[in-house]
Amino acid sequence: MTLPAGKALKVSIYLSEGATYHGSSAYSSILDYLFFHGISGATVLKGIAGFGSDHHLHSAGTVEISDKLPVKIEFIESESRVEEILPRLRELAGTAMIEVQETTVVKTADVPKPAKQPAPQHVKIEGRAKLMQIFIGESDRWQGKPLHAALVQAMRAHDLAGATVHRGILGYGAHRRVHKDKPFHLSGDASLTITVVDTEEKLKAFLPVVDQMVAEGLVTLSDADIIKYAHRAEDV
Numbered sequence: 001m002t003l004p005a006g007k008a009l010k011v012s013i014y015l016s017e018g019a020t021y022h023g024s025s026a027y028s029s030i031l032d033y034l035f036f037h038g039i040s041g042a043t044v045l046k047g048i049a050g051f052g053s054d055h056h057l058h059s060a061g062t063v064e065i066s067d068k069l070p071v072k073i074e075f076i077e078s079e080s081r082v083e084e085i086l087p088r089l090r091e092l093a094g095t096a097m098i099e100v101q102e103t104t105v106v107k108t109a110d111v112p113k114p115a116k117q118p119a120p121q122h123v124k125i126e127g128r129a130k131l132m133q134i135f136i137g138e139s140d141r142w143q144g145k146p147l148h149a150a151l152v153q154a155m156r157a158h159d160l161a162g163a164t165v166h167r168g169i170l171g172y173g174a175h176r177r178v179h180k181d182k183p184f185h186l187s188g189d190a191s192l193t194i195t196v197v198d199t200e201e202k203l204k205a206f207l208p209v210v211d212q213m214v215a216e217g218l219v220t221l222s223d224a225d226i227i228k229y230a231h232r233a234e235d236v
Helices: 026-036 063-068 079-093 147-157 200-213
Strands: 006-016 042-046 049-051 057-059 070-077 097-105 127-137 163-167 170-172 178-180 191-198 218-226
Touching (some): 006 026, 026 070, 026 079, 070 079, 079 097, 127 200, 147 191, 147 200
Antiparallel strands (some): 042 070, 127 191, 127 218, 170 178
């Protein structure tokens, strides 16, 4: 999403390279969130030396503490967009420091703006829900990466409850071509199914993203009854 020239806010997030969020790299989770919520652009900068609130000096020359090196994520956005995403950024950043500064965009790139996607809120799921299934090919791509991986990243960035990718061993699609997984010879064109269960509100809010990313495939949405949905609490 292109940021117009004029007044804006510059956001800097300072964290450790080894910081995690729900088992994944914290800076990677933040970058995914910014990307899939239409932020104009973001950069991750890695320090080669520094210290934080613990006053321990960290240096790239010390192998055993290399994951403690400082990392900074920077992006520039309008004040309204920053206020919109800041609560979720605080959650993703954990104990990291977030700095917001006023700035001025003098020149910006002239590219079309994609439709703005609302950021669905995390809710507890119980009882009636919806099951979304996306049927694509293993060779399908989106912006240079495997489509199934990009879709899972997008789902995670939109805080969907969870997603699973299944690889088919035999099947055919709209082109009537039979896809078969042969021993010791993976064609790379097997059928994949991505399954995700969440509330109807959150899945319907995510549909425009699916429509943008899936050029060819089948997407279904059906009723589901959640019997039990639980997960272990993890440290941020």
